[in-house]
Amino acid sequence: MKSEPIPGLKSRSFQLSPDQLDHAGDWDVVVVGGGPAGCAAAVGAASSGSRTLLIERCCALGGMGTLARVPAWCPYSDRKQQIHRGFAGRMLSRSLASTPHIDPNRLDWVPISFEHLKVIYDEEVTNSGAEVRFDTLVVDVVSDEEGLMSGLVVADKAGLHLIRGAVFIDCTGDADLVARCDVDIHMGDDQGGELMPSTMCFTLANCQKTGDDRSLDLINPRGDRPSVIHEIRQDPLFKEIPDDHICVALTGPGCMSFNAGHIYDIDNTQPESVSRGVMQGRRLAQLYRDGLAKYLPEIFGEAVLINTGSLLGVRETRRIIADYELTIKDYLDRRSFEDDICRNAYFIDIHLYSEEVEDDKPWEERVHGRFEKYQPGESHGIPYRSLCPKALKNVLVAGRCIGTDRAVNASVRVMPVCLSTGEAAGVAASMAIASQDIHQINVQQLRTELISRGVYLS
């Protein structure tokens, strides 16, 4: 595989000449990462008429919402009206249709039926005309000094291949494509690179009395009352449970899915770190099951741990340096921009930093009390420029790693917002195919197109 690099072309890890790789296709738009952002981007691009490929390293679409078993959609509304519409709205309607035990008019914290959601994404993406390539990991990019990307190096069972495209959309959650271009990028707090903790989500089946909200009330913290986990943690048998954090959703009759506890010092861009995290997470899931069975036997006495995420739940890694970095001041000012491509009303959901773990304040208070929350009906705009990496010409970014400061990232990282930024990136990519310059598209035309797709902009 060793070769002389071609002048002007960089493939960072391998220094391969693209000619030495098996050429696996030319596309108008190549989307990497099949999470909510990537699926929405692929649908946005393909439904605009572009030949679109979606590359996913695992064998299902949905990212954290299916593979990591994140149990519910964060709010779709600003508590007055639905603000995530367009493709995001269609996903909510279809998702609700797969959870008949949930009120079909619910907009906020709708539980996820994981296996249904995988199929819904499969259908939405393939029906749009996009092609999906599973089990394929992007390991490198081919780009020049001017920030023009011409191809991706992918690894799969058949070897290493080159996939070419006119425009690329990075929906990896970790900004893998952008990072591979050797451009500046943010990572966590930037100083030491501290990242929000990860969580291994899991599902318990055969839970009793789950039809009645009382079961959730008994587990979730309410007002001054800490969750049952607080009590469980006092028991020496369960001392490994790290903190009181617990969110539960009824993902099916008798099935409760948990986003509980934190795993610290995990960096999703480092495989050794992820390997440690997933094993610790699986161990913790067993402990939660046993602790809940002991302290709430009327619900969990016969419960069975049927699943943990096949991906670790990762909240934070890289954020791109974009044409516009959305800041906490913009968030607190409820700012709108001329180039808004969607809106957001979710609170600044920063999970515990490691130094806060021993703090005495209840978990809920620490997380929810950091920044002022919006009143019903309030939201802010997300500008198109926050999806545009400053140093690259034909690469867009959607989802968790768009250009924001660290605090705002903790709000826009949730799935309805990722669907909304994804759809906008897909439509925008189609508009940039001829010029291969995502900074030069007609943004008002993009907004008009998004509105015609039902997207809510103001």
Ligand SMILES: Cc1cc2nc3c(=O)[nH]c(=O)nc-3n(C[C@H](O)[C@H](O)[C@H](O)COP(=O)(O)OP(=O)(O)OC[C@H]3O[C@@H](n4cnc5c(N)ncnc54)[C@H](O)[C@@H]3O)c2cc1C
């Ligand atoms: C524990 C936890 C709980 C959460 N709770 C909620 C919640 O209740 N509600 C909510 O709405 N949001 C929640 N979130 C946030 C939300 O799930 C994620 O931030 C969101 O899914 C991010 O979407 P994304 O498309 O940007 O990335 P992801 O969902 O992470 O998807 C990225 C996809 O890209 C693929 N990929 C990555 N790198 C490569 C590569 N190099 N080559 C090929 N494929 C690649 C991955 O396999 C993955 O499928 C939670 C997050 C966590 C971690």
